[in-house]
Amino acid sequence: xxxxxxxxxxxxxxxxxxxxxxxxxxxxxxxxxxxxxxxxxxxxxxxxxxxxxxxxxxxxxxxxxxxxxxxxxxxxxxxxxxxxxxxxxxxxxxxxxxxxxxxxxxxxxxxxxxxxxxxxxxxxxxxxxxxxxxxxxxxxxxxxxxxxxxxxxxxxxxxxxxxxxxxxxxxxxxxxxxxxxxxxxxxxxxxxxxxxxxxxxxxxxxxxxxxxxxxxxxxxxxxxxxxxxxxxxxxxxxxxxxxxxxxxxxxxxx
Amino acid sequence: xxxxxxxxxxxxxxxxxxxxxxxxxxxxxxxxxxxxxxxxxxxxxxxxxxxxxxxxxxxxxxxxxxxxxxxxxxxxxxxxxxxxxxxxxxxxxxxxxxxxxxxxxxxxxxxxxxxxxxxxxxxxxxxxxxxxxxxxxxxxxxxxxxxxxxxxxxxxxxxxxxxxxxxxxxxxxxxxxxxxxxxxxxxxxxxxxxxxxxxxxxxxxxxxxxxxxxxxxxxxxxxxxxxxxxxxxxxxxxxxxxxxxxxxxxxxxx
DNA sequence: TAGTGGTCTAGACCACCAC
DNA sequence: TGGTGGTCTAGACCACTAG
Numbered sequence: 001x002x003x004x005x006x007x008x009x010x011x012x013x014x015x016x017x018x019x020x021x022x023x024x025x026x027x028x029x030x031x032x033x034x035x036x037x038x039x040x041x042x043x044x045x046x047x048x049x050x051x052x053x054x055x056x057x058x059x060x061x062x063x064x065x066x067x068x069x070x071x072x073x074x075x076x077x078x079x080x081x082x083x084x085x086x087x088x089x090x091x092x093x094x095x096x097x098x099x100x101x102x103x104x105x106x107x108x109x110x111x112x113x114x115x116x117x118x119x120x121x122x123x124x125x126x127x128x129x130x131x132x133x134x135x136x137x138x139x140x141x142x143x144x145x146x147x148x149x150x151x152x153x154x155x156x157x158x159x160x161x162x163x164x165x166x167x168x169x170x171x172x173x174x175x176x177x178x179x180x181x182x183x184x185x186x187x188x189x190x191x192x193x194x195x196x197x198x199x200x201x202x203x204x205x206x207x208x209x210x211x212x213x214x215x216x217x218x219x220x221x222x223x224x225x226x227x228x229x230x231x232x233x234x235x236x237x238x239x240x241x242x243x244x245x246x247x248x249x250x251x252x253x254x
Numbered sequence: 255x256x257x258x259x260x261x262x263x264x265x266x267x268x269x270x271x272x273x274x275x276x277x278x279x280x281x282x283x284x285x286x287x288x289x290x291x292x293x294x295x296x297x298x299x300x301x302x303x304x305x306x307x308x309x310x311x312x313x314x315x316x317x318x319x320x321x322x323x324x325x326x327x328x329x330x331x332x333x334x335x336x337x338x339x340x341x342x343x344x345x346x347x348x349x350x351x352x353x354x355x356x357x358x359x360x361x362x363x364x365x366x367x368x369x370x371x372x373x374x375x376x377x378x379x380x381x382x383x384x385x386x387x388x389x390x391x392x393x394x395x396x397x398x399x400x401x402x403x404x405x406x407x408x409x410x411x412x413x414x415x416x417x418x419x420x421x422x423x424x425x426x427x428x429x430x431x432x433x434x435x436x437x438x439x440x441x442x443x444x445x446x447x448x449x450x451x452x453x454x455x456x457x458x459x460x461x462x463x464x465x466x467x468x469x470x471x472x473x474x475x476x477x478x479x480x481x482x483x484x485x486x487x488x489x490x491x492x493x494x495x496x497x498x499x500x501x502x503x504x505x506x507x508x
Numbered sequence: 509t510a511g512t513g514g515t516c517t518a519g520a521c522c523a524c525c526a527c
Numbered sequence: 528t529g530g531t532g533g534t535c536t537a538g539a540c541c542a543c544t545a546g
Contacts, residue, residue: 070544
């Protein structure tokens with residue numbers, strides 16, 4: 001058709017805003033610096049606050065901003081790398097494990113988890129809760145589902161719940177021979193309980209890492225770990241001998 | 255509910271809505287079924303359309319719904335597992351590779367990528383574009399950055415760009431010895447070009463998998479692959495002998 | 509108490525798709 | 528052309544944090 005469509009495909013405002021603000025972050029702001037509040041920013045860019053928020057949400061999703069109710073919006077530090085390499089063939093709770101046991105209860109696992117184990121769908125299992133934190137910041141919350149059959153000697157322990165029992169379950173686990181594991185990563189939104197422990201609002205985006213641990217030809221443990229997607233980058237080191245660990249990058253301008 | 259909950263925890267409406275609709279999806283809807291339109295749903299639940307949309311966005315983020323402009327909202331099938339296991343020690347473009355070369359240009363890599371390679375920050379490299387699709391659905395878009403030094407024999411090729419040149423670069427790569435790789439997964443939002451190829455809107459949530467391939471003691475290739483977060487689950491099989499594939503069936507070998 | 513981000517409303521118009 | 532989801536507005540009130 002002859003007509004020329006010179007004047008442009010209309011890029012959404014929030015998308016353009018995101019680009020503009022993102023560039024400003026690179027050039028004019030330092031990590032930790034506080035941005036003007038949303039009402040001011042919206043006025044400055046001549047858009048409604050909802051539109052401005054749509055741009056900020058994107059930037060927060062990408063880990064460039066951090067927003068806290070009652071406080072303000074700050075420039076986020078680069079995401080921290082969290083090693084989840086599958087090549088470390090250890091049970092949860094092995095000596096070098098940085099996870100912190102929090103609690104242990106009996107529960108029937110969600111259907112999706114029960115399907116991954118060799119249990120009846122209504123069988124109760126040990127549910128061990130653990131947290132991972134670095135530099136004082138909560139990073140991930142984990143729920144380990146351990147069928148009673150995986151820790152047969154545990155019944156002698158009297159702690160009915162709590163961190164003590166959690167440690168007991170993990171200790172018993174070490175007696176088994178780990179034959180392999182199998183892992184999946186997907187996007188999810190934080191459940192209310194996880195969100196609270198991760199210091200985020202319910203529904204916050206998280207990376208859900210589901211791991212199956214195999215022993216004696218069956219699934220001995222299923223782990224569901226939720227990592228804060230805004231602050232974390234999951235790293236899978238390979239071939240063991242390569243070390244790249246984090247940030248040697250400079251920052252800053254102006 | 256005789257007792258009054260004086261100490262009400264005001265759960266946000268959109269959060270409650272998400273739960274209600276999510277349960278309805280489980281019980282009353284089949285995969286592929288079309289939901290009522292947003293205006294009707296909002297009216298039915300007695301909320302503003304924006305609030306209803308907030309709930310739908312969450313469900314879409316979790317891969318439970320699929321929304322298409324001009325068409326409607328449908329119930330999404332379970333996420334497909336995409337194997338990205340690092341234990342397959344092959345170069346991109348190796349014989350079994352399901353990725354489809356699309357294009358190849360010369361470009362200067364983004365600063366973050368240049369930092370991972372042993373190149374000057376303004377050095378141009380081969381930028382190979384590839385797509386991954388399963389069942390006719392686009393799943394991921396990849397950009398491979400290949401320094402000229404990694405494919406020294408390539409200059410003889412006359413195709414200056416396009417899929418032919420892309421295949422040429424990948425073919426040359428196979429001559430090198432792959433010494434290791436190193437991988438990171440994080441949440442991102444689709445750039446305009448990726449979004450288009452993935453049949454999504456710009457800003458759609460994606461899982462960004464960054465891989466470094468090492469050869470001869472240096473970084474030979476950097477790959478940045480963006481997977482649709484709504485439809486994909488990244489799987490990392492371990493020790494090569496374990497296969498998962500959906501719904502509880504497990505197989506062993508070795 | 510003042511100021512922040514989080515939620516919610518009731519509209520409007522636009523881009524896209526199928527018929 | 529009619530119906531869908533996507534964008535945008537200009538308000539309002541709430542929950543939280545800090546001084």
